[in-house]
Amino acid sequence: MSYQSLACILSPDLLYKLAREATDEQRLAILQTLELDQSFRLRRAELAARQVPRPLASMVVGVGGTPDRSIYDQGHSSAYIPGALVRNEGQDPVSDVSVNQAYDGFGFTYRLFWDIYHRDSIDDQGMAIEAMVHYGDVYDNAFWDGAGHMFFGDGDGQLLTDTTKGLDVIGHELTHGVTQHEANLTYSGQSGALNESISDVFGSLVKQYHLGQSAAQADWLIGSDIVGPELAPALRSMKAPGTANKHDDQPADMDHYLHTSTDSGGIHTNSGIPNHAFYVTSTTLGGQAWEAPGNIWYDALLDPKVIHRSTFAMFAGVTLRHARSRYGATSNEAQAVQAGWEAVKVRVR
Amino acid sequence: MRVTLVRSGGLAGLDLVATVDSTDLSGDQQKVVSMLLTKDLRGKGVNRPCGADQFSYQLEIQAGDSTVRRHWQEPDVHEAVRPLLAALTRQAKPAR
Numbered sequence: 001m002s003y004q005s006l007a008c009i010l011s012p013d014l015l016y017k018l019a020r021e022a023t024d025e026q027r028l029a030i031l032q033t034l035e036l037d038q039s040f041r042l043r044r045a046e047l048a049a050r051q052v053p054r055p056l057a058s059m060v061v062g063v064g065g066t067p068d069r070s071i072y073d074q075g076h077s078s079a080y081i082p083g084a085l086v087r088n089e090g091q092d093p094v095s096d097v098s099v100n101q102a103y104d105g106f107g108f109t110y111r112l113f114w115d116i117y118h119r120d121s122i123d124d125q126g127m128a129i130e131a132m133v134h135y136g137d138v139y140d141n142a143f144w145d146g147a148g149h150m151f152f153g154d155g156d157g158q159l160l161t162d163t164t165k166g167l168d169v170i171g172h173e174l175t176h177g178v179t180q181h182e183a184n185l186t187y188s189g190q191s192g193a194l195n196e197s198i199s200d201v202f203g204s205l206v207k208q209y210h211l212g213q214s215a216a217q218a219d220w221l222i223g224s225d226i227v228g229p230e231l232a233p234a235l236r237s238m239k240a241p242g243t244a245n246k247h248d249d250q251p252a253d254m255d256h257y258l259h260t261s262t263d264s265g266g267i268h269t270n271s272g273i274p275n276h277a278f279y280v281t282s283t284t285l286g287g288q289a290w291e292a293p294g295n296i297w298y299d300a301l302l303d304p305k306v307i308h309r310s311t312f313a314m315f316a317g318v319t320l321r322h323a324r325s326r327y328g329a330t331s332n333e334a335q336a337v338q339a340g341w342e343a344v345k346v347r348v349r
Numbered sequence: 350m351r352v353t354l355v356r357s358g359g360l361a362g363l364d365l366v367a368t369v370d371s372t373d374l375s376g377d378q379q380k381v382v383s384m385l386l387t388k389d390l391r392g393k394g395v396n397r398p399c400g401a402d403q404f405s406y407q408l409e410i411q412a413g414d415s416t417v418r419r420h421w422q423e424p425d426v427h428e429a430v431r432p433l434l435a436a437l438t439r440q441a442k443p444a445r
Binding site: 078080137140141142143144145146147159160163169172173176180187195196199223230231235247249262263264266267268269 | 355358359360361363398399400401423435
């Protein structure tokens with residue numbers, strides 16, 4: 001094998017310059033080096049960014065602990081720009097039920113993340129929580145826009161009703177923001193299904209925490225408060241994927257993973273698998289799901305080893321490592337996590 | 350022309366499907382369908398960040414022997430296309 005002296009440890013700028021003056025064979029070697037080099041640089045940058053100490057703001061005693069909510073009325077417009085500001089942080093309830101439901105729901109969501117996981121809002125730096133209600137015309141949906149805002153439709157009355165009524169839905173949407181600021185899981189394929197599952201997990205925990213329910217008491221349904229007759233009784237079931245409504249085709253294990261091109265690779269369908277793993281983990285352990293299981297899942301979400309293209313197996317491995325690290329290698333917690341992933345046939349790496 | 354819409358994604362992750370004859374659409378909507386045969390109409394939201402739980406739309410137009418497919422993520426939908434998608438969505442039924 002010839003030694004390509006031009007493809008040693010040289011700066012990218014120098015390599016580009018050399019490539020322009022090189023022979024065809026040398027140029028190919030240089031370009032291959034640059035491609036490989038770029039992948040390493042991106043990975044190092046990603047790891048470095050994830051390992052930067054948390055900004056001091058959330059670590060200083062006395063900082064954090066209070067949400068900063070703003071609720072806007074979109075007036076049934078489909079525009080993304082905020083409509084009229086109708087309720088700000090600290091203001092009294094208004095006459096609009098949807099506005100108050102959004103305000104209260106985000107307050108409860110903030111509480112879970114702060115009280116249990118010591119996270120100050122979406123970005124852990126007190127980011128403003130901005131909700132846009134009455135979005136669109138009979139809009140049967142709610143979404144996170146990727147730019148710090150959450151939009152809520154009033155529903156069409158058949159598929160969905162007022163989406164601000166679902167505390168788990170509000171928690172679900174805010175958690176998309178948390179995920180974006182942490183693992184930033186790519187929104188397609190397994191990583192997308194994981195992204196969706198994490199939102200269902202913490203959305204459900206927001207509701208359980210607010211209601212003071214144990215894992216055994218919770219119904220583990222997603223969206224039961226917002227569905228219309230076509231999707232009753234719920235959008236999804238973490239306890240029994242595939243049974244939430246007559247259209248529910250969520251799988252409960254990897255043997256039934258759905259390969260499809262719609263919904264970015266079935267991300268709202270295949271999320272049933274990690275959802276069920278969390279349910280099994282929580283009910284196996286008993287007690288309150290936001291405690292040990294929630295802490296393990298939250299720790300995993302923040303772990304730099306969970307990258308944007310993580311698979312179920314990669315995430316499962318990180319959850320087990322955190323369970324062992326936090327609670328002990330042979331702890332009930334670690335065994336419950338193992339049981340959760342075994343139940344859905346995800347091989348833990 | 351035969352027009353088929355598939356709306357997928359959203360918080361519910363439910364695929365909705367509607368198939369209509371273009372003559373059953375309003376005059377304005379038929380014009381949009383004709384435009385889409387030759388133009389990929391995209392809205393101003395093409396540079397918006399990637400969100401979550403938004404809809405995606407796939408529109409298939411069969412005109413004679415040719416078939417044209419257009420695909421949009423929700424932020425990308427052109428304002429002129431929105432009424433057409435809304436009309437088709439109102440007629441759509443769950444795919445499963």
